[in-house]
Amino acid sequence: MTELRIALAQTNPRVGDYVGNSEAIRDAISSAAKSGAELLVFGELALTGYPPGDLAFRSDVLGSADQALRAIVEYSKTAPNLTVVLGHIRKASVSNHWAKAHNSATVFRNGTVLGTYDKQELPNYDIFDDVRIFIPGNQELIFEVNGTKCAVMICEDIWRPGSRLKALKASGVEVVVSPNGSPWEAGKPQKRLEISKAFTAEGIGLAYVNLVGGQDDLVFDGNSFLVTQKGEVTLRAKAFEVDLIVSGTGQEASKEPEELEQIFKAIQLGISDYVRKTGHKGVVVGLSGGIDSALVATLAVLALGKENVVGVRMPSRFSSRHSLGDAADLAERLGIDLRTLEIDKAHQAFEQTLNLSAIASENIQARIRAVLLMAVSNNENLLVLNTGNKSEVAVGYSTIYGDSIGAYAPLKDLYKTDVWKLSKWINTHMNSELIPENSINKAPSAELRPDQVDTDSLPDYEVLDGILRQLIEQHATIAEVVGMGFDKDLVNKVDRMVRAAEWKRSQAPIGPRLSKVSFGRGRRVPLATKFGDLS
């Protein structure tokens, strides 16, 4: 294996975009061949996009996969010495309830298919739905490249190898090539490197290729790597970028960025790919002068360019002067188009239409702002970015159809305390201080009534986030959280708020997943529930 020149192609597919995905694949084949690679490996379902969801039930989507694959196999004649391993869905000969496709990888060279492998271990925990949409395979595929025996294992297969590695070794396999669709979360890149130990223990090399790019709420981070039979990491592709790396060419291994930089890149990629893959160009963000909207606007500018971001100030009778000033300051630093749309005329019109209770009057301001943002969105074909953070989303500190609207929520999986950390990180690491210090330092407020601050309704965010991390990320019980020293009444209150907010979350925009338990695909809780009465 040490002599085999292996290329890892980290592409950014869009689900179902066979034309665009095929183009990236052909480019990678040509580049790899030029670099003298003998074996080229793509990520999981690189041809179809991952995860395809229930589109895998559609026979036209399966038919298109087959057609696109044939065209690429034909194209491989232009690189006759290169063996290619390409992931795609394919029609199974049997079906199981709705599932009728395999999650496959086809190996081909010079216009000829050497074989097709079907993923055997189908994950169905966390964000994964593979059991729902795929039929598992049960056959090894061993193929030879210039004298080196290789085998294929797809994603979950390498996390649950069972006795397969011993059997592959006995068959003379020296390297396993593995297409993966592994979304980023904190600490994940390191965990992936660790699974290569099981391969090294058997004297098998591992060519691990991940996808890159945002697909709905998932962000694939790339970070593909090659580990030799002796356990040496000889190749490491870039994080959060399209990349093609080839062994034996003296390319330097990319380094893993620090965690805040990874979060920064994950959110940026999430924003830019969601906007691009849904066919949009720009976004509009409501700027309150607070830290959440300042961070969202900054991330959007860095992801999309300042000409594609519109900021809107929407002052009310309760807005403080610093809110308007801080928003203007931010817009100037970012160089974005800033509009000002007062909400008081509409607020008065609604007050003349019906009597409003205190809570109705607070909510209506947030909803008027939503109407204005959606009007700008409709007028100019811009996506609305939501500015809520994970702490707010968790406890439901938002107005449904008000500040909870939007196509994409960049901070949805970032706790408020991390919002501050990331803002400071950006100010330290960008060329200029983009986010006004005042937005970072002032006390958070929804400004829906006079002198309102978040701590009227919520504990300090340090405390709140401490409780939330236990309840949500660790599935801890109330008793366990109290045992860590948090106030019992407060923990109970927070838990009740988290459960009551389930219905708001059920109608919330998606956002980039940064943790194992994000609010979205990774959590499925019934709305009409009651529990804990006996505990």
Added chain:
Amino acid sequence: MTELRIALAQTNPRVGDYVGNSEAIRDAISSAAKSGAELLVFGELALTGYPPGDLAFRSDVLGSADQALRAIVEYSKTAPNLTVVLGHIRKASVSNHWAKAHNSATVFRNGTVLGTYDKQELPNYDIFDDVRIFIPGNQELIFEVNGTKCAVMICEDIWRPGSRLKALKASGVEVVVSPNGSPWEAGKPQKRLEISKAFTAEGIGLAYVNLVGGQDDLVFDGNSFLVTQKGEVTLRAKAFEVDLIVSGTGQEASKEPEELEQIFKAIQLGISDYVRKTGHKGVVVGLSGGIDSALVATLAVLALGKENVVGVRMPSRFSSRHSLGDAADLAERLGIDLRTLEIDKAHQAFEQTLNLSAIASENIQARIRAVLLMAVSNNENLLVLNTGNKSEVAVGYSTIYGDSIGAYAPLKDLYKTDVWKLSKWINTHMNSELIPENSINKAPSAELRPDQVDTDSLPDYEVLDGILRQLIEQHATIAEVVGMGFDKDLVNKVDRMVRAAEWKRSQAPIGPRLSKVSFGRGRRVPLATKFGDLS
């Protein structure tokens, strides 16, 4: 078995409500004992509620199940001659990724547990997530009741019995008791009766007990039954109602209602249980004078009582006189509180705040109405009922954060042509004609611009629904639908609309599931996609 007196308890649990669910279980135990029953069977997870979703990962929810079960086993001493089969979740000794619970049924008598069975076949298609949240069992549980050998199979187990029935028969089993959580969809009750044939073929009787009630978007219809070893249906419980039936007591078997009546009952139960189980009392409905809102208000009154339904007319500069008149006529027939809130003041206020494109101006009217309905909701703690139908939801003929808002969408899984049919059915079968003829007969219009009618943007609903039924319910390809005689350009247009509406649906309220492919839990499609380019 013919001599064994079996009771089928069709209860309506709420997920996690151990107090309320236990009370219903104790009542059933007492009633069954009084009727002289020897064996009492409940539905799937009757103690915990079904489906528990990711709550099954919480150790406090599992702990509460255990505690509640012990209390009921203790209570069974009050009915010493009754053997009880009760469904509940329980902590497994092993875990698999996030899953750490079994989907179980415990058999007990006179304070003593005879054994616990764990569901073996875990469904993961359609609306089901059992593979995600449960660990499968692998042991039969055979128990004796006054000389008759019985075994337990839970829900999916009886649909995929494999060789188990032969083995059970060889062990002397005469009757299988089966707790089920089987949501209603058209034609489902008949299909369940048909699976008893496999049992009859082996000379085994089947006591099939289903849950009843709405749980989020699922509606369990009851329709429990008992089939003897000879294949005779001797007991059949009510459809869509809590029920307890006991063999040998001469109770008459309930008859299956006609399909429109089943749909009618399913939606009513969906409304009343969602409102009740989320801790609310009443609802508010925007009344446009059109058929959708008229039907929703009528269903709500029949489900909740007229005193718990508020109607709101929200006329605009484009509203026709008949709209106001028809809404008033409806409110009078239903006897509900009717409010009128003009939207033009707010519309003008927004027009003075920013310029509105044609589409923005149409959408803003729908959004002002949403703000008003939510203000009424906030003022009076009423849930907003959404009035969209499946045809509109499918093609995205609605305004996000406008008429697409609400806590619950009663017509979400009912095509427009079926909305008309159900309205006529209600007028024929209720004591008085509740829905104005004019609302049923006039041309549908959103009334967001002068003289607008739905057919400006959509084909006739008969044609649209014909296409949609193929694309959605049958997963048909465009070519297949065209092959049935529909216009190619139209089918392509409808298909594009369905795909583009995915993001609106991702933020839509839930509604009662009436078909296999409802928009909600039963469909998981990525938002940022492109496909079909090669087909």
